[in-house]
Amino acid sequence: MTSRAGRTTIVDVARAAGTSVSSASVALRGEPGVSAQTRERILAAARRLGYRPDRQASLLRRREPRVLGVTFSVEQTFHGDLVENLYRAADASGYDLVLSAKTAGRPESRAVDNLLRDRCGPLILIAPELPRDALAQLAARTPVVTIGSDSPAEGVDSVHSDDRQGVTDAVAHLVGLGHRRIAYVDGGTAVMSATRSDAYVRTMREHGLDEHVRVISAAPTEESGIEVATGLLDGDDPLPTAILAHNDLIAVGLLLTLRSRGVRVPDDVSVVGYDDTRTAALATVRLTSVSQDAAELARRAVERATTRGDDPAQQIVTPARLVVRDTTAPPGR
Structure with missing residues (x-):
């Protein structure tokens, strides 16, 4: 079946080949994006139907x-x-x-x-x-x-x-340095927050550190890192010797607050971020972080x-x- 006025269109070719119009368009223009089998099926359908491209429409598309x-x-x-x-x-x-x-x-x-x-x-x-x-x-x-x-x-x-591997490597790095009281500050409802938090808990248990598992609820912002650090400093529990954060924003908030309150980083508390942003590499920050590339x-x-x-x-x-x-x-x- 052909479109009105008896003229075969790309829609007819796509229907005959059993593909989408966008795939038919890619194949007929000779561009990458469809498999060799799909391309041949589309070209065969075009030959069978006597399809000829609409030059005016083609010119308009090229301007897009x-x-x-x-x-x-x-x-x-x-x-x-x-x-x-x-x-x-x-x-x-x-x-x-x-x-x-x-x-x-x-x-x-x-x-x-x-x-x-x-x-x-x-x-x-x-x-x-x-x-x-x-x-x-x-x-x-x-x-x-x-x-x-x-x-x-x-x-x-x-x-x-691979966020699970990233967190696993970060915890293993801290354990290898001798840390046991390693806390994790999560990202709240942020995407990948649950994945990273679960990886922290699993890795701590794999290292036999079940009793030191500590997940602190937060949000993926620098302000939340400041609030978490303030709570740790003003609380009754001893400070963890290392803190792993859901992202660099939280980690920077932690880092700046700890330093402003006289806590030596990393001598008293080590801090690790996630994302390896430009901020992490600044000379005044020099934050250990997990890179996602x-x-x-x-x-x-x-x-x-x-x-x-x-x-x-x-x-x-x-x-x-x-x-x-x-x-x-x-x-x-």
């Missing part, structure tokens, strides 16, 4: 920018690192980015809606908090890739670092967003790496 939509949180330093690397990766693939921020007064759903209204192509969502069913519904409309979440949704590609996460996310085609969604896990700096040392040094 190749754009990826990205959501991120303005409150999270690591998201800024990711966005910078996403620009690099997108540029290398011939794409540009449109950013839509999540803020205290601008929920993630609105950030996504704005990208859809701007008619962006695939979407890359950094640490999304949308429910799985909402992500799946979104993926039915446009390709979706998440960064920094290990909670997969149907049809959604996921790219994240923002450049690799961005590269893999852009790769999936721009070349997935009809491939099934994937969950891609990249290595985490402990970066040791000046905020960890043996206890009571």
